Amino acid sequence: MKNLDQLLRNNIRDLQPYSCARDEFKGEASVYLDANENPYNAPFNRYPDPLQLEVKEKISTIKNVASENIFLGNGSDEAIDLLYRAFCEPRVDNVVAIEPTYGMYKVSANINDIEYRRVLLDENFQFTAASILEACDANTKLVWLCSPNNPTGNNLNPDEIISLLKTFEGIVVVDEAYIDFAGVESFSTLLGQYPNLVVLQTLSKAWGSAAIRLGMAFASTAIIQVLNKIKYPYNVNMLTQRQALEALNNAEKVHAWVEILLDERKKLIGMLEELALVEHIYPTDSNFILVKVTDADAIYNYLVNQSIIVRNRNSVKLCGGCIRITVGTPNENTILIEELIKFGI
Numbered sequence: 485m486k487n488l489d490q491l492l493r494n495n496i497r498d499l500q501p502y503s504c505a506r507d508e509f510k511g512e513a514s515v516y517l518d519a520n521e522n523p524y525n526a527p528f529n530r531y532p533d534p535l536q537l538e539v540k541e542k543i544s545t546i547k548n549v550a551s552e553n554i555f556l557g558n559g560s561d562e563a564i565d566l567l568y569r570a571f572c573e574p575r576v577d578n579v580v581a582i583e584p585t586y587g588m589y590k591v592s593a594n595i596n597d598i599e600y601r602r603v604l605l606d607e608n609f610q611f612t613a614a615s616i617l618e619a620c621d622a623n624t625k626l627v628w629l630c631s632p633n634n635p636t637g638n639n640l641n642p643d644e645i646i647s648l649l650k651t652f653e654g655i656v657v658v659d660e661a662y663i664d665f666a667g668v669e670s671f672s673t674l675l676g677q678y679p680n681l682v683v684l685q686t687l688s689k690a691w692g693s694a695a696i697r698l699g700m701a702f703a704s705t706a707i708i709q710v711l712n713k714i715k716y717p718y719n720v721n722m723l724t725q726r727q728a729l730e731a732l733n734n735a736e737k738v739h740a741w742v743e744i745l746l747d748e749r750k751k752l753i754g755m756l757e758e759l760a761l762v763e764h765i766y767p768t769d770s771n772f773i774l775v776k777v778t779d780a781d782a783i784y785n786y787l788v789n790q791s792i793i794v795r796n797r798n799s800v801k802l803c804g805g806c807i808r809i810t811v812g813t814p815n816e817n818t819i820l821i822e823e824l825i826k827f828g829i
């Protein structure tokens with residue numbers, strides 16, 4: 485990896501961050517007259533912890549990542565945006581991503597006016613480090629990987645990720661939004677070995693907390709310090725911090741949900757295999773299934789009319805003819821299959 489100061493944008497490297505009242509004085513006091521807050525209307529009158537230390541402590545225990553290697557944001561989407569803002573000079577730098585993948589990497593690149601280069605996956609939805617490196621130049625700051633990948637559902641080959649971490653001079657982001665379903669170890673265990681690694685996770689999927697908006701980035705302390713320096717001071721509100729702790733304190737629920745959903749995934753695949761309109765079911769390591777069907781647009785529209793919403797991925801590269809189905813409750817999955825059977829008649 486290049487040294488961090490070479491990778492960062494100059495303005496970010498030199499930035500003097502805003503110092504808020506809660507940065508200056510940490511710890512417990514009995515009278516708070518420092519932040520121009522209204523003394524009434526507790527507990528909503530006080531600014532929340534800008535660094536979310538209690539939430540991070542809990543995540544640290546669960547994920548086995550030290551608190552100083554954790555950044556928390558308003559969804560993973562905040563971490564994605566901040567990585568662009570930290571590393572990529574508009575109209576100068578570029579990023580490389582696998583294709584197809586999660587749409588926010590590209591949207592965020594466009595918002596930040598950063599060139600977005602794509603490297604098509606192979607027919608098994610895999611990539612090679614060599615193909616990514618071929619697309620890189622001296623101004624490539626970030627590489628976006630997503631494993632398990634959305635919308636394809638599969639884990640990326642870990643050997644190729646490691647090969648890229650060893651050879652790419654910039655930052656490699658591995659988005660693990662679906663890691664709890666994946667049956668493989670998180671790349672966060674390799675943070676100590678690769679200073680250019682950033683791992684993204686979220687409470688939005690297996691943790692059942694998409695509404696509260698809490699995303700996590702795991703990285704070197706140096707990278708985490710940069711993200712903390714450029715984020716909004718109070719980027720994770722008190723209600724979210726509180727509800728995140730509640731979710732994290734009930735981790736056994738998540739394990740139970742994952743077990744149910746993996747079991748349902750298997751059953752759903754079994755039922756889909758029986759349908760004439762299903763042409764191919766791609767292997768999945770996540771809580772959704774990419775399915776090639778006889779007529780994706782017609783089936784999608786038919787399901788919408790039956791008040792069932794799946795994701796039409798027909799126009800996505802390598803996903804022509806495909807719909808993406810999230811695994812639901814046993815009842816939801818049964819309703820879906822019943823309607824698909826009716827479509828066939």
Ligand SMILES: *Cc1c(COP(=O)(O)O)cnc(C)c1O
Pocket residue numbers: 558559560561562586630634659661685686687688689694697698699
């Ligand atoms: C759903 C998803 C996320 C979650 O984003 P949040 O902003 O944390 O809700 C991140 N990455 C991928 C690939 C996803 O599919």
